[in-house]
Amino acid sequence: MATIKQKTQGAISIRNVTKIYDPEGVHVVAMQDCSFEIAAGEFAVIVGPSGCGKTTLLNAIAGFDNITSGEIYLDGELISSPQKQIKPAADRMVVFQNGALFPWKTVIENIIYGPVVQGRMKRSEAIEIAREMMNRVGLNEIEDKYPEELSSGIQRRVEILRALINHPKVVMLDEPFRGLDTVAKTVMHEFLMDIFCAAPRTMFFITHDLDEAIFLGNKVVIMTTRPAQIKKIVHVDLPWPREHHLLGSEKYLELKKEVLEAVHEEARKAFEAGEREMA
Amino acid sequence: MINRLRSMLTDSQLFKALVGILIFLSIWYVLTAVLNLPRFKLIPNPIAVIKEWVSFEPISGRSLFTKEYYIDIGYSVVRTLVAFFLATFLGVFLGLFMGWNRIFFDFTFPIVETLRPMPPLSWIPLAVLILPGVEVAVVYVTFIAAFFATVLNTLLGVFSIDRNYFLAARCLGSKPKDIFLNVIVPGSLPFIFTGLQIAMGVSWMSLVAGEIISGQRGLGYAIYEGYSLFQYEQVVSYMFTLGILGYISSAGIRAVGRRLMAWEARRRGA
Numbered sequence: 170m171a172t173i174k175q176k177t178q179g180a181i182s183i184r185n186v187t188k189i190y191d192p193e194g195v196h197v198v199a200m201q202d203c204s205f206e207i208a209a210g211e212f213a214v215i216v217g218p219s220g221c222g223k224t225t226l227l228n229a230i231a232g233f234d235n236i237t238s239g240e241i242y243l244d245g246e247l248i249s250s251p252q253k254q255i256k257p258a259a260d261r262m263v264v265f266q267n268g269a270l271f272p273w274k275t276v277i278e279n280i281i282y283g284p285v286v287q288g289r290m291k292r293s294e295a296i297e298i299a300r301e302m303m304n305r306v307g308l309n310e311i312e313d314k315y316p317e318e319l320s321s322g323i324q325r326r327v328e329i330l331r332a333l334i335n336h337p338k339v340v341m342l343d344e345p346f347r348g349l350d351t352v353a354k355t356v357m358h359e360f361l362m363d364i365f366c367a368a369p370r371t372m373f374f375i376t377h378d379l380d381e382a383i384f385l386g387n388k389v390v391i392m393t394t395r396p397a398q399i400k401k402i403v404h405v406d407l408p409w410p411r412e413h414h415l416l417g418s419e420k421y422l423e424l425k426k427e428v429l430e431a432v433h434e435e436a437r438k439a440f441e442a443g444e445r446e447m448a
Numbered sequence: 449m450i451n452r453l454r455s456m457l458t459d460s461q462l463f464k465a466l467v468g469i470l471i472f473l474s475i476w477y478v479l480t481a482v483l484n485l486p487r488f489k490l491i492p493n494p495i496a497v498i499k500e501w502v503s504f505e506p507i508s509g510r511s512l513f514t515k516e517y518y519i520d521i522g523y524s525v526v527r528t529l530v531a532f533f534l535a536t537f538l539g540v541f542l543g544l545f546m547g548w549n550r551i552f553f554d555f556t557f558p559i560v561e562t563l564r565p566m567p568p569l570s571w572i573p574l575a576v577l578i579l580p581g582v583e584v585a586v587v588y589v590t591f592i593a594a595f596f597a598t599v600l601n602t603l604l605g606v607f608s609i610d611r612n613y614f615l616a617a618r619c620l621g622s623k624p625k626d627i628f629l630n631v632i633v634p635g636s637l638p639f640i641f642t643g644l645q646i647a648m649g650v651s652w653m654s655l656v657a658g659e660i661i662s663g664q665r666g667l668g669y670a671i672y673e674g675y676s677l678f679q680y681e682q683v684v685s686y687m688f689t690l691g692i693l694g695y696i697s698s699a700g701i702r703a704v705g706r707r708l709m710a711w712e713a714r715r716r717g718a
Contacts, residue, residue, distance in 0.1 A: 259619065263615065272715075274630075286622050
């Protein structure tokens, strides 16, 4: 089995996290007493029924929202608790579900935005590094294009590069490949796999696609229907770098069966809960 | 060759525009010169208007070949441009700050929403009382409607920006001033430019009203004077002059917008 370099930064510890929306009013318990660990350099994939609080957790780690109780640590440092919420910063980068490249900036301007605005690099230096990154992944022809001139798949790749140029400890991706067709998704998986294997860093990847979850993840965290708790954590010990023919292997099918059973039970509960709410 | 020329003419936008104008002039001519309808008796037909407009010795003393005509245009253009640029400068800044800062918005929005629907003409008495000289009052009346159109569109522009761009900018390490310059300003530009085109239109409308009531010189004043002196050919030729100036100024705003918003132009395949 090929191994990837050990990473020392980016360990996330989620401890007894509860999130209640509108506690004085509607009181929606999105997440209850959730605990799990993501090791530094681990590719964690979070799956679960819609509305189960996956994005809530991402928002808390990113610093977009606070939590009602519990604690979240990054490399031993408290980043989120009811008393403390650190602000968003470039050590925790988010790639958004519908994309958030600035449409008014060209591809290269989007990629260099972070290091330049943080004052970490001069513009010329950032452009050089961005060009190098783009060359490495075959995107060298598009630096002067605007995002809306590109396909969704290429936009996602540019957005991932925009995140990586900041050397974040954690990259959080919220269903980044949703809406892409199967072929584009396959290309995106290979792209992400290459990037991860070349420079592993902690990934927090949310998806509904179980094949994607097993193909990409070291660890698949299955969440229950609302209020979200951890249903099961499946460790994926498939060799790196992974190739698509793995999807037919016996080991892969066993893992998929394990994940599918857990998810199916939760999906059924979510469906019944939805029926009750509608009644 | 002939076929190519014919297809160029029939397919082109210019050709369609010319046909449209021809139809419009024909209807006007039939109503005023052929049918001679009772309510149209005093309205000059297009040929009479054009004759007066291009005459070397116009009855009204104002045509394409008289100095007076260009002095009137000059007065109106300067008044409109001063009012428009003031409205743009102040309106864009106020709109951006209202959209950027919630507390500032809470303080200012009720005032803006109360003042905005007041017709520009209703400001004339106060403008004359408060401001020094009639000229400043005319510019103020021209400015006021353009200003509110700019504020509102700029504000809507800020509100239209996808929340994810703000979150992404924060993740990337932006300070508030970086978010203002890199997200709020460019993100609201499409709405700002729509607002500026509306503002330019209302500037011309308000200017004419202001000039009619309290101005001296200018196209609006000359239209009113022409009406008082029964020089209806001049009234109509000045109305068209206003229309052409409005068209040119709006086209100018669109051209500046295309330069500043290259991403929008490329998206539309321009």
